[in-house]
Amino acid sequence: MITRLRSLTRQWTTLVPVLAVVLLALTWGRALPGALVALATLVLAGSVLAAVHHAEVVAHRVGEPFGSLVLAVAVTIIEVALIVTLMADGGDKSSTLARDTVFAAVMIACNGIVGISLLVASLRHGTALFNPEGTGAALATVATLATLSLVLPTFTTSKPGPEFSTVQLTFAALSSLILYGLFVTTQTVRHRDYFLPVTRQGKVISGEDHASPPSAREAWLSLGLLGLALVGVVGLAKGVSPTIESGVAAAGLPHAVVGVIIALLVLLPETIAALRAARRDRVQTSLNLALGSAMASIGLTIPAVALASVWLSGPLVLGLGPTHMLMLALTVVVSSLTVVPGRATPLQGGVHLVLFAAYLELAVNP
Structure with missing residues (x-):
């Protein structure tokens, strides 16, 4: 039975990415009718799940923390491609798209994903255990990058x-690359143990113990x-993005909601994952994820x-407003x-999820 399930999983996770690329080739540069938008959305969702599986x-083959790095970089490639393509098509109305999407990603990751992970782990296992050295280094890097890129533009003259x-x-672009490169080196080379899972006895888990690697x-x-x-995912999301933007406008929601949906x-x-x-x-x-x-x-x-702004017309607004700066400070x-x-209870998970809910509420009703 288990072998049959693995075979079925392997089949659909192989077919869906191929189907997505074929559908993308057939619909690229065309206005999609409602039926094709629905089909593209379904295939897009399947591609996301297939991407998680692969x-x-x-990740299982290369081990932690390299595995989480693979998925993080892969997901960011999607985000960058979507932002640049939508900015190229959107003109002045997309001047804040990069800021809105990046800030949404930070709030979703630091409050939404962290909150639900801590809540699930602590409810299932009593407390959620992790390594404060590695997690603290990652958090410090995120806080510095967010401040340099999203807060300072509001105050510069x-x-x-x-x-x-x-x-x-x-300077902001080069600083971002340098800090990210330093963190990756720390995570994967010099202090890899800081980013490995720990047991209930506080020992580092150097490998996955539930299955042999592929x-x-x-x-x-x-x-x-x-x-x-x-x-x-990138191509189909670009294809359905006009429907997303028109839906947001028809609902009377702020344009920043488009960035939230993309993130x-x-x-x-x-x-x-x-x-x-x-x-x-x-x-x-x-x-780590x-x-x-x-x-x-x-x-x-x-x-x-920053590189795309060389040939893109219109301004590039990166500075956050007072409300979002307050939410960022509270999150940090x-x-x-x-x-x-180095451990968390359901309370900590709930606090992060409430912050995430507050961010979504303010995005819809600023």
Whole structure:
């Protein structure tokens, strides 16, 4: 029975990415009618789930923390591609899209994914255990990147409005890349043990103990199918984005909600993978995924949009407003208090989820 289920899983996770790319090729550059939008949405959702499966296969082969890094970078590639393509098509109305999407990714990762992971793990296993050294380093990097890229533009005076000047934007982009590169080196080379799951006795788990790793051939195949799935997600999401934007406008919601929807979409693979890890009492893996996604979202997206701004017309607004800056500050403070003990109860998970709910409420009703 188990062999049959694995065979069925392998079949659909292979077929869906291929179907997504074929559908993308047939619909690229065309206005989609309602039926095709519905089909594209279904295939897009299947591609997201397939991407999670193949990313987990690769992660199981390479081990932690490399596995969570693979998925974080893959998801960020989706986000960057969506932001740049939508900014190219949207004109002035998309001047805040990068800011809204990156900030949404930070709030979803640091409050939504962290909160649900801590809640699930603590309810299932009593308390959620993780390594405060590695998690604290990740949180400090996220807080620094968010402040440099999303808070400072509101207060600089070289250019009117919450925008960076060219020199300031170049500095922010280079700083983001340097900090992200330093973190990846710390996570994967110099202090890898800080980012590995821990047992109830406080010992580091150096490998997965629930199944033997896949072969190199299976891992390479999954890596290729992961790439196909991501291409399908990016392309199909761009195809349905006009429907999303028109739906948001028809509902009378702020345009910033488009950024929230994009971030929710691209972080869906991370959320599913983090929940699975939390259920297996691998909370450190869940936190690696969450904070790694937030970090990659800023550290890779800001340089990408900075480069794209060279040929894109219109302003690039990165500075947050007072309400969002307050939410970011509260998130950093609460996250710091959560990380310090190295363990969490359902209370900490609930606090983060309430912050996430408050962010969604303010996005819809600013």
